[in-house]
Amino acid sequence: MIHSSFSPDATVGNIVAAQPDLARLFERVGIDYCCGGKRTLAQACAGKGLDPAAFAVLLAAAAKLPAAGPTVDARAMSLTALADHIEQTHHCYLKEELPALAEKADRVAGKHGGRDPRLLVVAETIRALAGEMFHHMAKEEQILFPLVRELERAGTVASHCGSIANPIRQMELEHDGAGAAVARLRELTDGFVPDAAACNTHRAMLAGFARLESDLHAHVHKENNVLFPRALALEAHAAA
Ligand SMILES: [Fe+2]
Numbered sequence: 001m002i003h004s005s006f007s008p009d010a011t012v013g014n015i016v017a018a019q020p021d022l023a024r025l026f027e028r029v030g031i032d033y034c035c036g037g038k039r040t041l042a043q044a045c046a047g048k049g050l051d052p053a054a055f056a057v058l059l060a061a062a063a064k065l066p067a068a069g070p071t072v073d074a075r076a077m078s079l080t081a082l083a084d085h086i087e088q089t090h091h092c093y094l095k096e097e098l099p100a101l102a103e104k105a106d107r108v109a110g111k112h113g114g115r116d117p118r119l120l121v122v123a124e125t126i127r128a129l130a131g132e133m134f135h136h137m138a139k140e141e142q143i144l145f146p147l148v149r150e151l152e153r154a155g156t157v158a159s160h161c162g163s164i165a166n167p168i169r170q171m172e173l174e175h176d177g178a179g180a181a182v183a184r185l186r187e188l189t190d191g192f193v194p195d196a197a198a199c200n201t202h203r204a205m206l207a208g209f210a211r212l213e214s215d216l217h218a219h220v221h222k223e224n225n226v227l228f229p230r231a232l233a234l235e236a237h238a239a240a
Pocket residue numbers: 086090091137140219223
């Protein structure tokens with residue numbers, strides 16, 4: 001019997017929003033629960049050749065395990081607290097880590113690009129991603145998150161750009177772009193696995209990419225599947 005919260009029609013984003021620890025199981029089978037969070041369990045499983053009923057059994061078993069660590073329950077936070085949390089953890093991490101990773105990738109490409117030309121594309125990809133994410137975070141911190149906090153505080157926003165749905169739609173598009181860039185990094189580096197000839201900088205870069213991927217997934221999930229839908233619901237409620 002399928003656990004009711006893991007029915008084939010439940011969306012992947014809502015499943016992880018309800019039980020954040022299950023993100024790791026989705027990661028392990030390669031199901032994108034953040035940008036792809038609006039897909040149902042049945043659709044996500046079909047994309048990976050998995051039987052949704054069998055996977056629901058795994059989810060139900062994993063849901064009973066004790067929490068692995070300090071997982072944040074984004075749904076239990078106020079929107080203001082969640083926006084603060086995202087800035088203080090995920091945005092801070094990206095601001096520090098993206099330039100360091102781009103610098104490592106340049107060094108690796110310079111030294112070993114002759115042996116594996118894909119390393120040149122890796123360096124271009126991480127540099128472009130870093131540039132895009134810095135712009136993206138600035139828009140969230142200077143425009144969207146202040147609107148969300150104001151919406152929660154005052155119940156309404158005096159916005160010149162119309163509904164909050166407009167900046168949200170733009171942020172979701174940019175999340176898709178960032179998700180595609182880390183997927184490309186994974187593909188270009190054979191799943192972030194170093195070959196025998198890889199030097200220490202190369203290995204550190206790959207370990208950094210793996211952490212970047214999992215942090216980005218958690219970050220985008222909190223925005224796409226928790227913060228944004230709740231802000232939209234709040235705005236709709238205020239307008240009613
Ligand atoms: Fe963000």
